[in-house]
Every structure is written in structure tokens, then in C-alpha cells.
Amino acid sequence: xxDSNVNLPxxxxxxxxxxxxxxxxxxxxxxxxxxxxxxxxxxxxxxxDPWDLDGKAMAExxxxxxxxxxxxxxxxENGYWKSLGVDEPxxxxxxDSNIGMKKYYAFYLGEKPEGAKTNWVMQEFxxxxxxxxxxxxxxxxxxxxxxxxxxxxxxxxxxxxxxxDNDDDDNGTELSCLDEVFLSxxxxxxxxxxx
Amino acid sequence: MPDDMSISVNGQSQVPxxxxxxxxxxxLLQYYLKxxxxxxxxxxxxxxxxxxxxxxxxxxxxxxxIGSTPQNDWYFFSHKDKKYPTGTRTNxxxxxxFWKATGRDKVIYSNSQRIGMRKTxxxxxxxxxxxxxxxxxxxxxxxxxxxxxxxxxxxVCNVVMGxxxxxxxxxxxxxxxxxxHFKSLxxxxxxxxxxxxxxxxxxxxxxxxxxxxxxLFHYMRSSTCKEENNVINxxxxxxxxxxxxxxxxxxxxxxxxxxPKSINCDxxxxxxxxxxDRLVASHLNGQTINDYNHDYEHQYNTNIVGGxxxxxxxxxxxxxxxxxxxxxxxxxxxxxxxxxx
Numbered sequence: 001x002x003d004s005n006v007n008l009p010x011x012x013x014x015x016x017x018x019x020x021x022x023x024x025x026x027x028x029x030x031x032x033x034x035x036x037x038x039x040x041x042x043x044x045x046x047x048x049d050p051w052d053l054d055g056k057a058m059a060e061x062x063x064x065x066x067x068x069x070x071x072x073x074x075x076x077e078n079g080y081w082k083s084l085g086v087d088e089p090x091x092x093x094x095x096d097s098n099i100g101m102k103k104y105y106a107f108y109l110g111e112k113p114e115g116a117k118t119n120w121v122m123q124e125f126x127x128x129x130x131x132x133x134x135x136x137x138x139x140x141x142x143x144x145x146x147x148x149x150x151x152x153x154x155x156x157x158x159x160x161x162x163x164x165d166n167d168d169d170d171n172g173t174e175l176s177c178l179d180e181v182f183l184s185x186x187x188x189x190x191x192x193x194x195x
Numbered sequence: 196m197p198d199d200m201s202i203s204v205n206g207q208s209q210v211p212x213x214x215x216x217x218x219x220x221x222x223l224l225q226y227y228l229k230x231x232x233x234x235x236x237x238x239x240x241x242x243x244x245x246x247x248x249x250x251x252x253x254x255x256x257x258x259x260x261i262g263s264t265p266q267n268d269w270y271f272f273s274h275k276d277k278k279y280p281t282g283t284r285t286n287x288x289x290x291x292x293f294w295k296a297t298g299r300d301k302v303i304y305s306n307s308q309r310i311g312m313r314k315t316x317x318x319x320x321x322x323x324x325x326x327x328x329x330x331x332x333x334x335x336x337x338x339x340x341x342x343x344x345x346x347x348x349x350x351v352c353n354v355v356m357g358x359x360x361x362x363x364x365x366x367x368x369x370x371x372x373x374x375x376h377f378k379s380l381x382x383x384x385x386x387x388x389x390x391x392x393x394x395x396x397x398x399x400x401x402x403x404x405x406x407x408x409x410x411l412f413h414y415m416r417s418s419t420c421k422e423e424n425n426v427i428n429x430x431x432x433x434x435x436x437x438x439x440x441x442x443x444x445x446x447x448x449x450x451x452x453x454x455p456k457s458i459n460c461d462x463x464x465x466x467x468x469x470x471x472d473r474l475v476a477s478h479l480n481g482q483t484i485n486d487y488n489h490d491y492e493h494q495y496n497t498n499i500v501g502g503x504x505x506x507x508x509x510x511x512x513x514x515x516x517x518x519x520x521x522x523x524x525x526x527x528x529x530x531x532x533x534x535x536x
Contacts, residue, residue: 008210008214008239009226009237010218010226010227011216011217011218011219011222011223011226011227012214012215012216013214013215013217014213015213015214015215015217016212016213016214017265020212020213021213025213039211039213093265175332175374178298179297179298182297182298183297183298183317186295186297186317186328187328
């Protein structure tokens with residue numbers, strides 16, 4: 001994908017925090033500011049099935065990233081995304097202000113009300129109203145009404161399959177339960193094992 | 196605006212937003228450590244050298260920053276095996292504390308070929324043996340030393356391993372702070388992207404796991420003569436009764452008898468340790484640590500918590516496990532407790 005302009009040594013990966021997605025990518029997109037590097041492609045409302053995102057969306061560590069439009073119903077070729085009803089506000093780490101929203105969707109195979117739920121999950125990042133208003137007003141302060149329609153409808157989607165998730169995420173940065181067992185054994189070791 | 200677009204690493208180059216240093220174990224060993232050992236230049240000097248005896252973990256955190264992106268882990272090169280002048284033990288003491296190895300070293304594979312080992316260490320504040328365990332964890336990676344493997348063919352070893360043996364001494368380390376699952380799950384971590392459903396599930400699993408673990412350790416503690424018999428009996432009602440497949444340590448009825456508690460406890464404690472050790476060891480040998488979480492839950496379902504799980508695969512496996520440990524502890528503790536009834 002847009003990787004061509006990112007030339008980093010091994011070990012560097014696209015692991016944006018929620019905040020980075022909102023501040024660096026979504027906010028700049030909405031405000032029509034250039035994104036360097038421009039790694040997240042714009043898939044608009046193309047009805048790709050999640051497994052077809054490879055090669056189209058930015059892929060990293062079993063996750064796919066793309067820009068899209070806010071929409072009430074995301075119907076793909078073979079199924080649809082259904083909201084899980086979970087909305088998480090995203091806060092700025094520096095100011096604690098609410099900068100965006102993260103919504104969760106599950107992918108269902110089949111026709112709309114009767115599809116079969118899959119393991120595919122989508123997180124949809126949108127700007128919170130205040131921040132999208134300020135972003136669009138900054139870019140076009142005089143064309144307020146138009147900018148609202150045009151720019152605040154952008155979202156960033158992060159799609160992944162739940163099972164694969166563990167493969168890349170931890171890679172040692174988290175102690176496994178087994179390590180925890182060992183740690184606890186160490187404690188007991190000192191306290192109560194007969195020498 | 197361009198300022199916050201990119202981050203300089205040691206004033207040389209830049210890491211764009213959204214990207215972070217998140218190497219695989221394979222990359223750490225095969226790329227970074229190999230280059231270091233071979234004295235090759237590494238693009239973007241991202242991994243610093245650290246004298247482990249001189250820096251505390253929180254200083255390392257400062258020194259090994261990569262740009263200004265939020266980090267959950269920090270990487271550095273260090274010299275392997277600095278021994279105390281008097282002995283063979285590795286000196287990993289700092290001014291404020293010391294690093295202590297825990298568990299067993301894990302073999303790192305690349306394309307099913309063994310490429311190195313990982314040691315896990317914990318930072319304790321204070322001086323051994325009275326140090327206070329902290330949340331700082333270190334993974335120390337070393338290239339495979341082959342010493343044991345090629346022991347029998349020294350000549351080949353010298354030729355093939357010549358490069359490695361003369362350069363041994365560098366390890367690559369990653370430190371991070373252990374997360375507390377009961378507090379907030381990752382706020383600004385790169386892995387914060389887990390879905391809510393997933394997070395809640397894993398959260399719940401962990402919760403269950405640790406609950407079971409806690410029980411297990413309470414249980415073991417109580418059987419190592421630290422607690423009174425009636426404490427054990429408290430566990431009996433809600434925990435022990437269900438753990439039918441556990442090697443029996445102390446029968447629920449035994450407290451009514453007037454057996455000499457000390458003998459029973461000593462034996463039970465020791466054997467129970469062996470059993471747990473076996474359990475853990477067989478997991479280590481048999482499967483990767485990542486798999487462990489998964490199996491673990493089922494195992495405790497079948498063995499401790501539920502007793503009635505329908506998951507055959509795991510049930511079978513865990514039965515084997517326990518019978519293995521039962522056999523290998525020579526049934527001595529079963530004898531003890533059976534004799535008590």
C-alpha cells in the first residue's frame with residue numbers, strides 16, 4: 001500500500017493508538033491537511049467484504065485500516081456490518097478532552113436481519129462533534145454549512161478478525177498467565193518452600 | 196504543523212506518526228542482535244547499549260526512548276553474563292535493586308529452526324534475599340549458544356560457531372511494566388485496539404484464570420504448613436470438593452481425625468509443588484506460551500472449577516497431566532492422606 005514512502009528498519013510497524021488515528025489521520029483528513037506518510041487509503045463506501053480488504057486497505061499485523069464515510073448501513077457483497085452498540089469515547093492524552101468516538105461493528109454473513117455473525121470486527125473512528133466542527137471550520141471558516149456536509153462524514157475503519165488478534169499483539173510485551181504462575185511461584189519460593 | 200508529523204530518533208531519522216518499534220522476537224534476534232554481534236551498522240540507531248548494573252529500569256525507560264511516541268516497552272543491548280568476581284552467578288544488581296530470573300528460558304524459533312533463547316527476569320527493589328518485587332519485567336534474548344547441542348562435535352562447532360563464540364556477550368533486552376489486569380486495560384497502548392467484545396472476553400478469562408490461580412496458590416500455601424487446618428477445610432467446601440482430579444493432599448475428613456498435622460503438611464506441600472511444577476513444565480514443553488491461556492481455562496474448568504466441561508480435547512489432555520504428576524510424585528501423598536481417613 002502506501003508503504004512505499006515509509007522506509008523504516010525492521011521492527012517498525014503501523015500500530016497507531018486510537019488517539020493517533022483520530023488526531024493524526026482523521027483530523028487531518030477532515031481538515032484537508034496533508035498526511036505524511038499517506039498510508040491509509042480512502043475506500044469510501046466500497047462494499048468490500050472484510051477478507052477482501054487485503055491489498056486495498058493498509059494492512060499491518062492482521063489489521064486493516066482505511067478511510068470511509070459515515071453511513072447508517074454498511075452492506076457488502078456477502079454480508080453486512082452490524083453495530084454492536086458499543087461506543088467508546090476517545091480522549092486526548094494531553095488535554096483529557098473528548099476528541100473522537102470509536103464504534104464497534106461485527107460482520108454478518110448473509111442477508112440483513114438474518115445473517116450469521118462472524119469473527120470479523122470493525123472499529124469505526126469518528127471525530128466528536130466539537131472537534132469535527134473545529135477542524136472543518138479551520139479549513140473553511142467561511143463555508144460553514146458546506147464544510148459540515150463534506151468533511152465531517154469521514155471515518156477511519158480498523159478491521160480485524162478476532163481469532164488472529166493475539167498473534168501479533170502481545171509478542172512478549174505482556175506476561176502470559178504461565179509467566180504469572182512462575183512469578184507467583186517465586187514468591188512462595190521465598191516464603192514457604194523448605195530449603 | 197510539520198513538527199508533530201515526524202519524530203526524530205537520535206537526531207538522525209524520523210518515525211512517522213502511527214508507527215512504532217514493535218519488533219518480533221525473530222527480528223530482535225535475527226536482525227538486531229546478529230548485526231550487533233557481527234559489528235555491523237544498524238540503520239537508525241534505535242537500540243542503545245545499556246549497562247544493566249548502572250541504570251534502574253525507570254532510567255532505562257528514559258534512555259531508550261524512541262522519539263516521543265508513547266511506549267510500552269523499551270529495548271537495549273547489554274552485556275551478557277557479567278559475573279560476580281567470586282562466583283558464577285550473573286550480576287544484575289543495580290544501585291536500587293536487582294534483576295532476578297524467573298521461570299525457564301524459552302526457546303525462540305524461526306521457521307521451526309531454533310535461533311535463540313529468552314530469559315524472563317523481574318526487578319526487585321532492595322537487596323537479595325529481601326528484595327521487594329516490582330512490576331518491571333525484562334526479557335533477555337540471546338542467540339543460541341549451541342554449547343549443549345554441538346557439544347559432541349567440537350571441531351565443527353569451532354568452524355561454524357567461530358563468529359558467535361568470539362562475539363558472545365551481547366544480549367538484546369526488552370523491558371516493560373507488567374500490567375495489572377484488574378486495573379484499566381491499556382489506555383494508550385498500541386494494543387489498545389482490541390475490540391470491546393474481545394477485551395471483555397479476555398478480561399473475563401483472565402479474571403477467571405487468576406481466580407483459579409489464586410485459589411491454587413492459597414491452597415498450596417495452606418498446605419505448606421502456613422495455615423491452620425480449619426482454613427483448609429474452608430476451601431474444602433467450595434473448592435476442594437470439586438477438584439476431584441487433583442492429587443489429594445488432605446482429605447476433607449481428616450481434620451476430624453487427630454493425625455499429626457506436621458507430617459501431613461510437609462509432605463503435601465512438597466508434593467504439591469512438584470505437581471504444579473510438572474504441570475507448568477509440560478505446558479512449556481508441549482506448546483507455546485500463547486496457547487497456554489487458552490488451554491489453561493479449559494483445564495481449570497475440567498479440573499478445578501467446573502469438573503463438568505464438555506471439551507473433550509482439553510479434558511483428555513489435562514487428565515493425562517494430572518495422572519502424570521500423580522504417578523511421578525510416587526503416590527506418597529495419596530498414601531499419606533488415605534491413611535489419615
